[in-house]
Amino acid sequence: MEFKDRLKALRKEKKLTQVKLGEMLNYGYTAIANYESGRNQPSISDLKKIASIFNVSMDYLLGVNDIRYPYVIDDETATFNEFRRYYTLLEEDSKADLLLYMEFLVERQNRMKAIPDLKYEDYELKNTIQKAAQKPVAYRKE
Known part of the structure; x- marks a missing residue:
């Protein structure tokens, strides 16, 4: 998946409009439309902001890999296992x-x-x- 596809999917997942995402990044919705169509690419500083907004790694955002949260440590503590048990019941x-x-x-x-x-x-x-x-x-x- 390319950046343009990831951006659109993440934006829709968070239920953000192009206008709202543009406001969050301090520019107009046309910039977002251009990113999603592949006409333009964001700067590195804007990529960092976008990754932060969607809480994903830059590698995931850019389509390098499919690992959203590469730095999450596998936690096997009793508290986390209890959390996991309750989560499965929801x-x-x-x-x-x-x-x-x-x-x-x-x-x-x-x-x-x-x-x-x-x-x-x-x-x-x-x-x-x-x-x-x-x-x-x-x-x-x-």
Whole structure:
């Protein structure tokens, strides 16, 4: 698969329009249309941004290989195995919800790292996270 095909597939997978992706990269949708048609190629710095937006390796984005996340370490800890066990019990809609929640957690973690003086207690989404972490019986009573 070539870059133009990968870009289009990844954009559709994330449900982004050409306009929205262009905005994320600070240029117009025609640039995205030109990338997807193969008329133009992005600069290396833009390739890095695109790979970051879609959370894939540059090799995957460029069609060099089919390995999306080459640096993921194979984790065999008890915690990860428990996570894997619960994951297999989920239906597809729930798996999609879990992915969104995991993306949210990574984003929150990165924001908190970016502001060294920010304490978890002060973070605006603390109550939401606490509710999500409660046992189902506890949050259904609210």
